[in-house]
Amino acid sequence: MSAAGMLAQARKTLGMSGRPNKITREYAKRHGDEFLKASWCDMAVTYWARHSDNADAVLPGGDRAYTVWHAQDFQKAGRWHSGTTANVNKAKPGDIVFFDWGATNSVGAIDHVGIVEKALGNGRVQTIEGNTSDACKRRVRASNVIAGYGRPAYGGNDWMEAMVKKLPQLAKGDHGEHVESVQGLLLARSHPEVSVTGRFDDTTEKAVRAVQKWGGIDADGVVGPKTWPVLLRVH
Incomplete structure (x- = not known):
């Protein structure tokens, strides 16, 4: 398990557009045809996690297509960071970032999700997101629309963090x-x-x-x- 593997899978889907697509088709095979043409931002995160052997870290509550439940999974696991500017400045590549277009920072109001590719400073991150204008694209997002992010328990990162502490x-x-x-x-x-x-x-x-x-x-x-x-x- 690693953030690098998760990001590699996300990059492979850049440019994908429309629905149904291979992400929604794969999710629908497991959960029903109603997902073939549903909003697929969190299905994309599920796809990247499963195809990079990161499901346990990224999907602590199992497959997700509904962003609110996914954010709540990270809360229950104690791996949630609210979307303040200070917290966004501490985001790391591989973090799963959740957005609230209403800028309330309320988990219940989350509208969208992606993965952090790079922290840019000044409360901004570069992301990869599925279902953004019905495509998978890179975006730059600011803390005002970031409700928060979940930090997956990537095995490699946890080991390295433990080593650095010593x-x-x-x-x-x-x-x-x-x-x-x-x-x-x-x-x-x-x-x-x-x-x-x-x-x-x-x-x-x-x-x-x-x-x-x-x-x-x-x-x-x-x-x-x-x-x-x-x-x-x-x-």
Whole structure:
């Protein structure tokens, strides 16, 4: 299970339009012909999850075509984040994002759903959505119409998050094996000026700030829980 696999499946359906289509046909085979021409945004999420081996993570309540129930599934699982600007800025690729065109942020008023492809900052995300103008397209959405998002328990992400939590916070003046790891990762991020000395020096700090800026996080020069994932390219 992984967010990357989920997104790969979503990208494969970009450009699909009209109904019935292969997404609604597959859903209808399991749940009845009434779904052949129904709104298919959440059927698309179900399709992507099933075809990427992510059903357990993305569909905690089983197949969904009704967005409100799907959002409630994430609430019951304790994996729901309301659509405030601050929360939207913390969205990650693979999060399942729910929209309320009435801008009430009420789960009961949810109208539409998609998957986060990229967080853009300033309360915006780039998404892939089924049944947007009756097609599968990329969109850019802002927090004012985002009711919230569910964070699936992708196995790979949970493992990586647990690993990152065990890594130390490092700053200029520190030394040792973990500093060597940082320096090696900086070299892999195209910073040849860094040497693997095990000493967190001025050159290392400058390179860390550059990577932080590239990753869209505070460029404070300190390697902590927000910087390790950027260095490891898991966000």
